[in-house]
Amino acid sequence: MTLRNALMAALLAGAAAATPTPSSAAPAGTGTSNSVTLITGDRVMVAGNGFRVVPGPGRQVDFTSQRRQGHLYVIPSDARTLVAGGMLDRRLFDVTQLLAWRYDDARRSDIPLIAQSAQMPAAARQARQLAGAGMTTLRVPKESAGQAWKDLTSGARALGTGNTKLWLDGRRSFDLDQSVKQIGATTAWELGLTGKGVTVAVLDSGYDPDHPDLKGAVAYERNFSEDPDIRDTLGHGTHIASTVAGAGQKYRGVAPDAKLAIGKVGGEDGIADSAVLAGMEWAALEVKAKIVNMSLGGPDTLELDPLEEAVNSLSERTGTLFVVSAGNSGRPGTISSPGSADAALTVGAVDRSDRIADFSSRGPRQGDHAIKPDITAPGVDIVAAAPGGAYQTLSGTSMAAPHVTGAAAILAQKHPEWTGQQLKAALIGSAAPSAGATPYQQGTGRVDVARAVDQQIVALPGDLWATFPWNGQGERVATRTLTYANTADTPATVDLAADGEMLKLSTKRLEVPANGEASLTLTVDARQKAPGDYPGVVTARSGQSVIRTSAGAYVEPESYNLTVSVVGRDGNPAQPYVELYDPKTGAVHELAFQDGIGKARLPVGEWNLYADFSERAYGKTVAHTAVRIADRDQQVVVDARKGNPARVTLDDPSAAPARGHSLSLSHGAWGIASWSSEDPNTRLFIVPARQEGLRYLLRTIWFSKDAVPSPYLYDLADHRAGGLPEDPTYAARQKDLAAVSATFRASATAATGLPLSGPRFRDDWPVSLASPPQDLDLPGTLTYYRTPGLTWDSMLELGTYTLADDGQAMKPGQHTRQTWNAAVTGPATAGIRGSRTGDTLTFSTVGLFTDPAPGRVGADAAATGTATLSRNGHVLAEVPLAGCALDRWESCRLQAALPAESSLYTLRASMRRQVPGSALSTAVESVWTFRSARTETERPLPLMAVRYAPRGLDDLNRATPGSLTELPIKVEGVPSTLKLELSSDDGTSWRTIPAQRTATGWTATIPNPRTPGFASLRATAHGTSGTTLTQTIIRAYAVGPASHLTPGSSAARPLA
Template identity: 35%
Template sequence: MSTGPVRRGAALLAAGLVSALLPAGPAVAAPHPQGPGASGTTTVTLVTGDRVTVTDLGHGRQTVTVRRPIGATGAVRTQRDDGHLTVVPDEALPYLRAGTLDRRLFDVSGLIRQGLTDDRAGTLPLIVTYDRSARTATPAGAERTRALPSLRGAAVKAGKGRAFWRSFTRTPGIDKVWLDGRVKAELAESNAQIGTAAGWDAGLTGKGVTVAVLDTGADLGHPDLVDRVGTARSFIEGQEVADRNGHGTHVTSTVGGSGAASDGREKGVAPDATLAVGKVLSDQGAGSESQIIAGMEWAARDVHARIVSMSLGSTEPSDGTDPMAQAVNTLSKETGALFVVAAGNTGAPSSIGSPGAADAALTVGAVDSADQAAWFSSAGPRYGDNALKPDLAAPGVDILAARSGLVTGTGPYTSMSGTSMATPQVAGVAALLAERHPDWTGARLKDALMSSSKQLDASVYTLGAGRVSVPDAVHATVTATGSADLGFHGWPYDADEPVTRTVTYTNTSGTPVDLRLSVRGAPDGVATLADDTLTVPAHGTASTTVTGDASKAPVGGTTGQIVAADPAGTAVAHTVFGLVKEEERYTLTVHVKDRSGAPAAADLTVQRLAEGTDAEPVHVGDSGTLRLRLKPGTYSLATFLDVPGSHGADSLGLGFLTAPEITLDRNRDITLDGRTLREVRADVDRRTETHQLVMEYDRKANGADLFGAVQVPLTYDSVFAAPTPRVTQGTFEYRTVWRLAKPQLEVEGVGEATVQPGGTLIAGRTRLPLVDVGDGPVTGVSGKAVLARLAPGADPAALARDAQDAGAEALFVTDDAPGRLMAWWGTDDNADRPLLIATVNRADAARLRAAGRVDMTGTPDSPYVYDLSEGHRGAVPDRDLTYAPGARQLAAVHVTFHAARPQSGGEFRYSITDTFPIGLGFQERVALPAQRTDHVSTGPGQLWHESVTAGDGALEERGGLVRYDGGTRPALHWFRPVWHPWLGTGLGWGQQRAGNQIQLNVPGWGDSGPDHTGFGDVWSEDSGMRQTTSVRLDGTLVDQNTGSAAYVWDAPADEHTYQVVTDTALDAGRWPLATRGHTEWTFRSAATPEDHWTYLPLINLAYDLGTDLAGAVRGGQRVPVAISASYVAHASGTGRLGGGRLEVSYDDGTTWRAVPLSTGRATSWRGTLTVPRGASSVSLRASARDDKGGAVTQEIIRAVAVR
């Protein structure tokens, strides 16, 4: 594989199906939510090594920053579909198309929900499966945690760098890499309801049958489980089998508890079965897919369990092909074990998750005490292929069973609801049946349980064959095939063929049995039997066939029963059947053409514009044509397509093609025609280069909501969009966002030279002689500039190393591929090389070659930037798409970055609009202190969110959402003293109450800019930053934490006094200002509505001192000072503010003196500081209050430096 730069085709991928694995039960209310991170920022690292940081700005707004790994140069595709965020780097596209990568690996929302954020998980859990030709060696950059032979694979933990990705892309024989997703856990006289006593009366108690229960472990000291568990094992690293969750004890006792704590009244279904407890879910109720698979292998292969009970599953539907479902099928066939699995608790059609979706699983739904479907019980048909699921049902509402003594609560028993509670009852009945028939396989047990169940009125796709019945199961002498799937029948049915299935009857008695067969519950003609009567010989079998005819069925799912009755008319066995007749469909034929009109491959996003629909990714092959079979309705198509650029033969462009509104009421053809593309560019009055560029679109209609975007890498030198008709349903908008700046390198006679990562920037003007080495050895270049050609497959870093070793001062590189050449040119340990490195196209290379020298000017830090944003609502217009804003359309913002000493920082301004609530981009380097002029787009709905960091990102200042006015020249200061807690609008959360829950978030280092909130890395040992926050209720401590957050989860309903205190500290060696801070807020609060968060009336203090760039004032002079008070934005329960006071100290808070203040506005006060000569700093202590009992007092040591 080439180690050279990579250019991938551009395409936007829709969010893939997310298997965020959650409980199948119990179906109960969730516990109190925990607050988000104090900064509202969450980071996840993708399998590609890309770090995705999502910052919540509140009110549905976010910023998304993608930090690409060194050497990655492709585009990044971001999509939010109905609030669900997916980020896909270009490098992953070929593997996603080929099906060798699990789409969940790029589901940022799902990764966050599963706790796989960088602050909580140091590795990424994966399952790697191999084809049969490959060795199952662990890829580099990963540690194997367990072998999974049932999958021909292994569970691994991949480091969050680039090593695993490199190994994966270079290792042959890997079949697929899956996310090792997190899984969480999913008896009332239930024994009486299912007739368990009939089994016991027959002498069946499960004796001699091993039942494995895979769950959260068990309380082996519970009276009902003492001496009941034959073997136990934990698959959760660092945790014993002991159940500190409660779910596992409940389901284990349901299977086979002795009932000792109730004198036998609450014993399990199979009280003499040998129980094997496998802890595959942690005490927090979570586990990974690989831990569950390992537990399944242990139960079936090592313990030789005949029955495996699994009350767990995913809330997202499965098509039965994922790793857990594969393991169920493999182990069932290999060992003959019966896996009894919960259907799940999502309660919707086609919502059964894994592993219940497996073909071999006996999948269990739930009924209430009246044998009606429980509201939460997940239903079929199976997602993807519409197969028959679930298989059976059992009571699952208010089931009484053992309570683990290791969890809170009283008494030996507790009630729970869910398909989790139904599952162990079926597992127990299976154990009774296995005791009666020790030679039966799991498949035969499954058929027997289904064919003997109590028939219910519900659809088979809701409750399977019916409710499990112990008397009928254990006394049956005739059993039948459990189900007959009569197929999926696609529109328009003209090629439809009847589906025939075999139904087999088994007679375990010593005399022949005559059966009368009939079809019930389905329209006439839907299911036809080959035989009306059948004789089943003693200890033998007999078969018939059933044929499904979809022409006789209504659209949708049709189910029924084949009932076998004895000569007296008594039903002795039944087989359920079902078929799905597809509703109306039409063919949408999509043609994609490039700018020349030639067919083009593309990745499309297809969105049906209807509520509850998901965008789907589809790939158009090299033919440029794809046919889609879709429901009638309105659709939107979109793609980002690689096309020739506008700058000659070497140019590479990216084109946006969309058909935003397609009415599909018949077969239709649509062409996404690259010949109509118009160039989108920005034209400003200064020489600039593109630093960042985002192409984004938004489509909303009929309840569907789709946002798609590409962060366009510098490989592309031009972008395009094709005109569209104006939409008539909902809204559509296309927008381009630019960050432009003065070129970092300008070369005389050259149109463009692109500075490369891994080199060293120059400052000022330089002239060097030029040596053209072509693609040969780099020699004779000491003190000179080198012009080289990068041959296909060559290593850019090796070329840069040769130039460095030869003493070159600059390296200019060209190649033969279209687009700008972008690569990593630095060292193997990610360090920059001490020479300038830039790339040029072939035409500019020829000009340099002819000149024989290079005259160049370097500008590491641009004195100006352009943050531009232009959108087109309703349609992409058929006109020139050049954006050329005049002075009246831009704000010229004079930006000052303060710093006590020179240091590196980062800065970016994110575009947020009423249509596009996600701001995309990444911080760019800025040298502190500095001043700069930023030209910023204005207009209706255009907002900007600004973020600046200092000290390698340890301290971040974040603004609220800013709206600039065209033609204005505002001033903006970052890191200007006083650094102090500011409860700003850029937080995303905090200072809020909902009902009896209060969440507080008081970041410690806002500056004196407008609404600037400052966050510090107070958790890292070497950050030099500390913060502790507490909250008291009427003087009693309620909560205290490291960081800025504090909570009251059970606040009294009536009004009380609350006090919030935060203490901050900065290492004076690194941060000479605000070295200590102490702030106290007092407010009164009563209960607020529970259905939304209400802002609390906390008081902010602000300061205004005229400091220099270093944050200092001059000693020996009088310095004006002002303070002001205001409530948190949008606060309720506010009063009248007043009582402003200010004290000053020049000895780090040892002594204080009052500063006389005069009132300006009602909530601001002015005074004068007389700064002594020889003082090194100024410390301030300020306070204010209101007439509602609220107050704030704030003390900042070394608030301002003195020079």
């Protein structure tokens, strides 16, 4: 449950003002790996450091873009109030996350949803009915998303009527010999407590049915994942299952006689929420497992997500105990979901010395600051079963959770009548604290099975927490009842003490009758306490028994209520999108409105209010005002009627605005962007506001009124500082603008491309990209006229291939020229990353396809290949290179563990492509050799790249047969020598071409063949540190007529 005041920064907008029309968009399911279809039917295309939006057919809406915690959100105006009101999952518009989960249009043809509803959209398909959780999983075909959205926003199926909540069916991840004895399990075994008769469910990546340690241990199994069977291809689930109940001779699980129910909920592509929900229902309702282990999790949110809701509801309904890993983020406030659920027994990790593991997620829980994790267990270097009959050592809170699960099974054998919450309380109460650790790091301590089965006193509940709003000192007192149950046949005396700044007990001693209970009152008194977290522990002692209960409170910072009243341009109450933000931190509160009234509770400080009115009859109004929260409740009125019309004019009578406008605002750590629909006549009104530090950028795109395609593109940006202008008028004059004459070459016949560009409003924000209304026929030209005083980023999309530059600062009257997609396309160091940290080598690439212009980087998502790391001829690691994209370094990444001593390594990256947009650079390979030894810190690998810029080629990247081509060569890196070779038969044979050293690199003269064909190039460079590079590019450029450039043709001979 994450606080809504998450950090936020907005993205520069303007995409819809200059994106292709809906008719030019590819159908859903046929897009690139960098496009996603939203639940509204709109599509977002991401390219490098930029993005653009293609509205769904017939969609006349505005869009807002935000950047929060590194993620890009694009939210249509007709979804904003549903998101702010908590009825629609914000992740449905998290473009970064959708791409990371492979929900893009190339890999997925539907949108997976989870609905808490009585109705579902007519266009949706029901996937699973989760009656136990009151939910349904749905699949909406992307081609029907627009119709589904209409169903969700109108009529009986609308959100807020038949449907109460709609989530994205997101993804979770798995939270990656001495440990059994460490928690006292062997002592329990000696008492005959081995988990016998107790069913434990493990919801994970499946298991290895043939592993000897699990033979006879699995009583039930079911596959809920997208994989074809129960078998564990990751090794995670097998490890977890054997830690709970493995029966090996060498490595035994904590509860070796427990019966396992294996539910496979995920695999190599992650874990779908819907699969976990189905597994939870199966385990709790059908299998009737006493304990369910869930070594998985994902980022927490403010609202209860579907997994948190299911943990709480199924726990209460069935008495099942859900044991969940805390997460591996290692920082305060990073408890993952569903470990964040109240009913979950949340497990952190310790090492063999009971020290808190560095990676173990800490509390407090987001939102109410409650104590999580509840308990810890061994999670460092845990040896357990691996697929194939082997064993492996893993670390993580994933490994800690099954220790607690096994402990719960042992305890359940002794107390079969206990509910899951009673088991949870007994385990929490009997835990052994780690020296120097706080409750937010460990809960009550490391699980102690021996003490849990021996102690006769149990504290209920296992934790007590209070949250105090700022309402004056006198009202910050709360009382809680703490009950001690005695399971023995003799009475017990309990001595009590409270370790906490604000905890007071009604008594220091209790007499607990045999098989009975006794209670006391715990008072939490925060009247004299400053705002903050106050975790503590109540300790009860009875003989040798020690029972620990987490307790404490959170005191809200001094805060007051703010009421916001909004009036539309028609004078009636309006329903705008409103954010309250802190420019110092970027903290944001979104307001939900009813009848024109929205309310928020804000800490004392300087806040700002941003309001965005989208009124179909009147256009769009933007307002901004400072709000000072000091010592009392406040009221603010925002009146759209005070807005002045924004106007942009141009002194070129041949040009006209293409579509609507975009508006970006930035203030300190905060920012936001919005843009209007396709209609260039959409009106924009600005309510004036002086505000130091507030930056404003209004952007419009203009094309020729008559010429199709337009030979030019005006990108006009009115950028100002100091607030929202009194007179939002911008009169642009062509002579004051900066001009760029761009030539776009072709590498195949009948090729087309889409130029994209946009201004950087802030360097730390992605850029919204504008483009002509349709693809350009290549070769082609386009002249840009841009507002000076900004840095402009440019890109070129040729199908699956994207080229991007590093930006160009523009001055008034400046005129520059650019050439795009010129030969030779090949590797560039801007597209390659390699480093060694300690004994770990990491190599990643966005691909091996960049044109020769300085500052460019390119990627072709359709190219495929491999990256291989070898040592002394032995392959250490090999990964496929496929789907590489400018913003997706993790998609093409190799990682390997290396020996500490210095060794000679060979790193090979090889890629091929056969695409309609290019008949050149069809196969590219770089082979690096270098020496490497253990490093103390991260050190880059000495990787080089050879760049060619042949002169005299035409706009189809062709040389004349029999001619001589001058070839300037630049080697990126630290080269000392260079050998160049030429092939005219796609690499079957090679001949050396002399290369002469120059001040900037090398140059060579290429004798082109007298018959049509291609020139392939191979270079061998030696670095000053003894490193080498052999780089091969098949079909570097063409020789001969255009008919020779057949789209999609490829090299006949594979690279050696």
